[in-house]
Amino acid sequence: MARTLAPPERRVARVSGVERLGAYHVVTALDESGPVEPQPGQFYMLSAEHGWGGGADERPYLPRAFSYARARPAQGGVSLSFLLEAVGPGTERLSELRPDDGLALVGPLGIGFGAVRAGTRPLLAGGGVGVAPLLCLGEALLAAGGDARPPTVLLGFRSAGHAQAAALFGEEPQVVTDDGSVGRQALVTELLAAELDNEPAATVFACGPPPMLEAVRALCSERDVGCELALESGMACGFGACFGCVVPTRRGYIRLCLEGPVVDAAALESVLFEGAGH
């Protein structure tokens, strides 16, 4: 599993664009002083340089953790894109950023996805805003070329508005929705099961809401398929200081920001532990 080190301070990236994509926003900013090669699955702690606070309940106060969706070399650094849905005071403020605004960030943090296991093909399963780290992972797997098999991308969304995020993926992803407005009315795990039926030798990389990840974990465990999950947990800092983001594993609590957010599914009893998704 891969980790690119972060500079030990918060810095400001300049927003180059905020694009509306159905239910989501894609915030893109030019990071001129961070590493240019974060690893897919790594995350950044984000906040607005100005006006962070004063929203609902006088929040936000803490930065918010986001896996980057895309990193592109750019003049003077790296252009980082983040996918977000405005659902609370933090994401609302981030979605209101405008070009030339400052996006304060710390990162890249955590451990990204590992390698595709020998003799298997990569299956990427994403749900909702969790498709973000699969975008850069898919691009990296394609770019690796050689003998590697291209990734198969399986995406699930709540509705047509959310499913617009599928347009970010270059390769034709298979898309299903909860309401059947785009693709079949199905869960992404049904697509995953069908793919594993066709060809069981796979490495699964998944990110999405906890119930989806638990279904992916159980499926892969049952079929003895290697699986890595990018999890989410409420974080104050992102670099191991606050001990707030712990997730129970077979060997006890881990700080997700340090030993995740990508974890080997075999290390977990269940993704649906008490307090999950908070």
Add this chain to the structure above:
Amino acid sequence: MTISGKAAGGSVLGARSIELCGVALRGPVLNGSGTFDAIAARRAFGDSLLDRFPFDAFVSKTITLEPRRGNPPPRLWETAAGMINSIGLPNKGLSGFLDEDLPRLAELPVPLVVSVMGFSLDELARLVASVDARDEVALIELNVSCPNVETGLVMGADPAETARAVERMRPLAEKPLIVKLTPNANEPAAVAAAAEGAGADAVSLVNTLKGMALDPATRRPWLGGRTGGLSGPAVRAIALEQVAAVAARVRIPVIGMGGIAAGTHAAEFLDAGASALAVGTESFRDPAAGRRIGAELADLAQARSLERAD
């Protein structure tokens, strides 16, 4: 107007370096215990963390005699200008700390303060004696914000309990003892005076303020540990008052903290009588907060000194 502290030398004005209980520090900014894990941060930031270490002394997370796994999640709740945490002191226990963590912490470019907590005076005594024996440690901080299982009283909430604890620990340690005061006491200044009377070399305050949050969906406590501790700018005015009250009551150095997020806040705590400062929650937002606040404070002190010279 000057920015004055009560550390040896009387003032931190102009010169950034200070002396705290006989230990030379390159500046007055520490971290609050449990708000920065230097070993974890080195995994995230690499050795650039050491080149640009944010604090002038490093305070460890509190260690207990036995390992602790900590509270069940969720452990955090964001409030207006702050947060509530319910972490539950997860740590490797004394021997895990001494064997695994202490050698790594000794690589930091600043003096080390080790924070300890015991659930009885016997436990605390074992911790203090073991930590005091290690050369890597410069100072010991007694976290007394826990219930004594023998009396059921929170040691730090009661002057007599605090005095009893410090009296018992004092002869066990050659190193300076800092008593970390809880703001959840009727009169923190009385606890501070009791600690001083019993031989404490310094006091630090404030620890977090007890708080609670309800899950809007279930209307039941959000935190896995049910209640937690409030920190961040939300507590700063309370912390400032307590630091001022304590500094007025004791002669030993006071390490002030509670919502410090800028040099101006740090200057206020020094003006209120603190000799040194600690940054806590602000480091969650910016790992370099300690260094930034120290630099802002130095600039401010210089500006005030020029103003005075005019």
